[in-house]
């Protein structure tokens with residue numbers, strides 16, 4: 001889950017007026033749902049191979065010229081992001097009438113709450129990078145192969161009937177990114193919460209959450225099972241029962257508009273509950289996209305598996321607002337931003353319109369109709385926007401990717417996403433003769 005991108009004094013990223021709010025529930029009101037995953041073989045069901053966004057992808061489909069070693073996997077391990085712009089994301093407490101100047105409110109379809117004006121919502125992911133000095137490593141491009149997002153889920157040879165609403169912007173931020181996802185200037189970490197074996201552990205309360213007061217020392221849960229259960233409650237530090245108390249004003253605002261929907265939201269007011277892809281509550285008709293829909297939620301994603309054969313957790317690591325695990329909360333934002341508008345070709349809407357979508361350098365279409373595009377983004381090119389006064393590429397600690405502007409559910413499927421170094425160190429100093437040399441004819445005639 002990503003922190004909210006912040007603007008700077010020069011207004012270089014004005015997309016999120018809520019980005020300046022601190023310790024204020026309104027700042028999460030535009031966060032929609034996004035799931036991200038590498039598909040586990042065990043999650044696959046009958047229908048998943050027909051859908052281009054969940055099928056297996058043979059290496060030769062995207063990389064026909066690659067020489068595969070016997071140890072290479074026959075299929076590409078894709079990284080997939082599915083964005084649900086009409087669906088509340090975790091810790092989104094938007095109210096029916098919206099928050100003036102910030103969010104458009106929620107409406108109801110039956111007993112489901114749906115975000116109004118999905119094109120104004122956003123969701124993203126972020127992570128720390130291992131190598132930070134792009135200048136000394138000569139890293140010049142971000143490159144990825146991505147499946148066209150506009151294909152029909154039933155048959156890649158047709159455009160998706162909703163392709164119009166699947167157009168939007170993918171943004172990439174590189175640099176210093178705030179780790180304060182629930183912004184209150186306090187670092188939350190699940191394993192700092194009290195439990196039966198450490199009942200005296202002190203906590204504080206912010207608008208968002210219960211936060212540990214002590215410094216984080218370890219990156220693991222307490223061994224005691226009941227303590228671990230009480231700690232694995234998500235970034236709000238609250239289980240569902242405590243969420244009902246804390247966010248009662250939100251629930252009662254919804255109740256006034258739609259009591260049945262409020263009852264439903266009250267099951268998990270923060271909307272942060274994990275669900276395992278193999279959960280027996282899913283039916284055989286639930287495809288992978290549904291099965292992974294709640295997989296990245298942080299409450300209950302680290303249950304210990306005692307007494308169960310099913311490995312039903314997502315991670316053993318406590319969720320925390322600390323991406324690079326340096327035990328501090330980075331709140332600074334200064335980053336380069338790259339905007340990638342994803343537009344369908346009006347002539348053939350299965351295709352990305354490369355006249356309006358920049359950075360596309362290659363295209364390959366497989367016999368099954370799937371179309372892959374290679375994007376190559378020059379990091380120091382004219383399309384970059386420097387937010388927060390970042391000047392160079394010497395300290396690129398984090399990457400954040402987010403989607404905005406979409407109206408309908410969209411899956412971005414990456415076959416490969418990597419930073420590319422230039423083999424040849426580029427010489428950026430002025431080589432013109434009058435600067436450095438004086439050219440003289442050694443033997444004037």
Ligand SMILES: [Ca+2]
Pocket residue numbers: 180181182183184185186187188321
């Ligand atoms: Ca926080």
Ligand SMILES: [Ca+2]
Pocket residue numbers: 233234235236237238239240243270272299
């Ligand atoms: Ca929670």
Ligand SMILES: [Ca+2]
Pocket residue numbers: 234238239240243268269270271272273299
């Ligand atoms: Ca919850």
Ligand SMILES: [Ca+2]
Pocket residue numbers: 190231232233234298299300301302318319
């Ligand atoms: Ca957790």
